[in-house]
Amino acid sequence: MAEAETLDDFDETDEDVKRFMFVNRKAPYGTIYALEVLEMVLITGAFDQDVSVAFLDDGVFQIKKGQDTKAVNMKNFSPTYRALEGYDIEKLYVERESMEARGLAPEDFVVPVKVVSAAELADLMAEQDVIISG
């Protein structure tokens, strides 16, 4: 990476770009999955890949506004999701069924998301080259 960093223009062709979808299913704290997936998302974005991020099941809580982590003694990393736009990662999906089952709405999230049904999400998954689930 160090050498590539010095180049203004990468010699890049479309063949080098794969479609990645990261699927978040777990609550943000209590396990390391959410944070580790977020790091992978950032790294994948830094390598100019086509990245989508999906939130379903308890994963929808990862991007909920107003997280207070003092009592669990972990860093609140929810502000980092707002950095994704700067990495050109703008395809963020929330599964409607998971969101509604938890009494949440799009305005409860720290980032703009596209709400999709489970069936639509399945179609999006079918279009990916790589799916990583956490």
Next chain:
Amino acid sequence: MAYDFQGKSIDHDEEGFITDVGDWSPELASFLAEQEGIALGDEHWEVINFLRDYYNEYQIAPAIRVLVKQMKKAFGPEKGNNKYLYELFPYGPAKQACKFAGLPKPTGCI
């Protein structure tokens, strides 16, 4: 591993990044830069302060591509490019500037 700075011991990792962001001060930044042969001028501070603001907002250090893009947005193309940043921080703007700014190593920097 620790720096001995102003009578205090400040922990750092194997690459010299301080482990507690709270230990940072502008004087420490100058001290860290001196260790690598750099006297910090206004242009260095502009980048360091930019990185600290970015970290406060997003809780991460930006990847180099993102730093360049955001610098371009904030200060224009003369400063938002790799060449300018590498002249200020020869060992890599993300790595070296982040170190002086007291931030963790940028995510995705191998």
